[in-house]
Amino acid sequence: MKIKTLFGAMLGMLALNFGIASAAEPLAVDGSAVQLASCETCPTVCCVPPWAHRSGVFGDLLILRARDAEVGFASTVNGNVPEGRVGILDPEYDFGFRLGLAKALDNCSSLSLSYTGFFSEQNDSLDTAAPLSLTKNLVHPNEANAGTNVLSAAGEYEIDFQFADLDYRFVVLSNSRTAANVTIGARYGNLDQELSVVYAGAGLTETITTDIDFDGVGARLGFDIEHHGHRGLFVYGKTSASFLAGEFDATYLHSSTADPVRVASNWEAGRLMSIIDLELGVGWQHCSGWRVSGGYTFSSWLNTVKTADWIDAVRNNADNYRDLDDEFTFDGFVGRVEYRF
Numbered sequence: 338m339k340i341k342t343l344f345g346a347m348l349g350m351l352a353l354n355f356g357i358a359s360a361a362e363p364l365a366v367d368g369s370a371v372q373l374a375s376c377e378t379c380p381t382v383c384c385v386p387p388w389a390h391r392s393g394v395f396g397d398l399l400i401l402r403a404r405d406a407e408v409g410f411a412s413t414v415n416g417n418v419p420e421g422r423v424g425i426l427d428p429e430y431d432f433g434f435r436l437g438l439a440k441a442l443d444n445c446s447s448l449s450l451s452y453t454g455f456f457s458e459q460n461d462s463l464d465t466a467a468p469l470s471l472t473k474n475l476v477h478p479n480e481a482n483a484g485t486n487v488l489s490a491a492g493e494y495e496i497d498f499q500f501a502d503l504d505y506r507f508v509v510l511s512n513s514r515t516a517a518n519v520t521i522g523a524r525y526g527n528l529d530q531e532l533s534v535v536y537a538g539a540g541l542t543e544t545i546t547t548d549i550d551f552d553g554v555g556a557r558l559g560f561d562i563e564h565h566g567h568r569g570l571f572v573y574g575k576t577s578a579s580f581l582a583g584e585f586d587a588t589y590l591h592s593s594t595a596d597p598v599r600v601a602s603n604w605e606a607g608r609l610m611s612i613i614d615l616e617l618g619v620g621w622q623h624c625s626g627w628r629v630s631g632g633y634t635f636s637s638w639l640n641t642v643k644t645a646d647w648i649d650a651v652r653n654n655a656d657n658y659r660d661l662d663d664e665f666t667f668d669g670f671v672g673r674v675e676y677r678f
Contacts, residue, residue: 385444386444386511386513386514386516386565387514387565387569387571387622388508388511388514388515388516388563388565388571389441389444389445390439390441390442390443390444390445390446390447390506390508391439391441391447391626391677391678392438392439392440392441392447392677392678393438393439393626393675393676393677393678394437394438394439394675394676395435395436395437395438395439395451395673395674395675395676396434396435396436396437396673396674396675397434397435397436397453397671397672397673398432398433398434398670398671398672398673399432399433399434399435399453399455399634399669399670399671400430400431400432400433400669400670400671401430401431401433401455401457401634401636401667401668401669401670402428402429402430402431402457402667402668402669403428403457403496403665403666403667404665404666404667404668405643405663405664405665405666406427406428406496406530406643406644406645406665407425407426407427407428407645408425408426408427408475408492408494408532408644408645408648409423409424409425409426409474409645410424410425410426410461410474410475410490410492410534410545411423411424411463411471411472411473411474411487411490411534411536412424412471412472412474413463413465413469413470413471414469414470414471414472414486415468415469415470416468420469421465421469422463424461424462424463424471424490424492425461426459426460426461426492426493426494426532426534427459428457428459428494428496429457429459430669431455431456431457431458432455432456433453433454433455433456434453434454434455435451435452435453435454436451436452437449437450437451437452437502438450438451439677445507445508446505446506446507446508447505447506447507448503448504448505448506449502449503449504449506450501450502450503450504451500451501451502451504452499452500452501452502453498453499453500453501453502454497454498454499455497455498455499455667456495456497457495457496457497458493458494458495459493459494459495460491460492460493460494461491461492462489462490462491462492463489463490463491464488464489465488465489466488467488470486470487470488470538471486471487471488471489471490471536471538472486473485473486473487473490473536473543475534475545475648475652476536476543476545476591476600476652477591477600477651477652478652479654480591480599480600481599482541482543482593485538485539486538487536487537487538487539487543488537488538489536489537489538490534490535490536490537491534491535492532492533492534492535493532493533493534494530494531494532494644495529495530495531495532496528496529496530497527497528497529497530498526498527498528498529499526499527500524500525500526500527501524501525502522502523502524502557503522503523503524504520504521504522504557504559505520505521505522506518506519506520506559506561507519514564514565514566515562515563515564515565516562516563517560517561517562518560518561518562519558519559519560520557520558520559520560520561520577521556521557521558521559522556522557522558522559523554523555523556523557524554524555524556524557524579524581525552525553525554526551526552526553526554526555526579526581526583526610526612527550527551527552527553528549528550528551528610528638528641529548529549529550529551530547530548530549530550530643530644531546531547531548531549532545532546532547532548532644533545533546534546541593541594541595542593542594543591543592543593543594543599544590544591544592544593545589545590545591545648546588546589546590546592547587547588547589547590547644547647547648548587548588549585549586549587549588549642549643549644549647550585550586550587551583551584551585551586551608551610551641551642552583552584553581553582553583553584553608553610554581554582554583555579555580555581555582555583555609556579556580557577557578557579557580558577558578558579559575559576559577559578559614560575560576560577561573561574561575561576562574562575568621569621569622569623569624570619570620570621571619571620571621571622571630572618572619572620573616573617573618573619573620573630573632574615574616574617574618575614575615575616576613576614576615576616577613577614578611578612578613578614579611579612579614580609580610580611581609581610581611581612582607582608582609583607583608583610584605584606584607584608585604585605585606585607585608585642585661586603586604586605587603587604587605587642587647588601588602588603588604589601589602589603589647589648589651600651602651604647604650604658604661606642606658606659606661608640608641608642608662609640610638610639610640610641611638611639611640612636612637612638612639613636613637613639614634614635614636615634615635615636616632616633616634616635616671617632617633618630618631618632618633618671619631619632620673626676626677626678627674627675627676627677628673628674628675628676628677629672629673629674629675630672630673630675631670631671631672631673632670632671633668633669633670633671634667634668634669634670634671635666635667635668636666636667636668637664637666638664638665638666638667639664640662640664641662641663641664641665642661642662642663643663643665646661646663647661
């Protein structure tokens with residue numbers, strides 16, 4: 338009997354050292370023998386691995402840049418020939434954040450609620466003097482003063498988004514140091530693009546303003562994996578896909594000091610917008626519950642309406658309003674501080 342007990346204990350130790358035990362079957366001690374048991378039946382006596390789900394709070398710092406979203410608002414010309422810089426509103430890196438909390442249901446599953454906000458602003462201006470001038474690239478070509486160039490142009494461009502996520506996350510594969518999780522959840526998303534450009538010259542000031550707003554709700558599916566090494570270090574990767582059903586609402590207004598409404602257009606359409614996220618990084622955690630991580634994040638937004646495309650649709654007399662679908666991306670750095678208990 339003692340030989341059987343010793344043999345069982347040795348098998349249990351080998352399973353732990355070589356990662357044979359799974360998340361659904363962590364190690365438990367029952368009397369003198371080591372045997373496998375489930376997270377549901379022994380949440381208090383299981384040997385808790387470093388990847389185990391725990392309740393806690395977390396905060397993320399986001400440093401992101403919107404790609405493929407630039408708007409050229411003016412060009413420097415000499416007569417009809419380009420000569421000089423083009424005025425472009427191209428978003429740079431800006432700050433965002435994510436705040437959330439998690440509730441562990443057991444070592445292998447948890448619920449989380451989080452809010453994400455990103456707010457960016459880009460400014461640019463052009464000034465010149467005769468014989469050079471600036472074209473008004475965002476004005477409707479059939480507007481009365483469309484062909485009249487100016488000497489000064491300045492613009493401001495904002496791209497903001499917000500998310501509220503409710504997720505259920507659970508382990509699907511694991512050993513003593515590595516775990517893979519699946520996330521099933523719901524997401525509310527808002528995307529707002531606002532642009533304002535002012536052209537000044539010959540005693541007349543003209544302003545172009547556009548606003549594109551999207552609100553949507555839908556499902557979110559994700560997958561993540563993390564591997565823990567020595568001294569609390571770990572590496573991780575995560576990806577997710579969100580499918581938001583909602584509506585785009587876009588406006589365009591050309592006004593001037595002489596006429597408050599020179600050109601105006603409004604457009605609304607229902608869309609299913611897809612968002613694909615990817616994040617890779619490294620981290621460190623301490624047995625006290627503190628955990629820090631950082632990595633590179635990439636997000637692709639599909640079936641969106643971009644400011645440049647919306648302005649082109651208005652300037653082309655609405656020939657292709659129904660084909661307003663494009664994509665842009667966000668990428669940058671994400672850092673997380675988390676406390677688990």
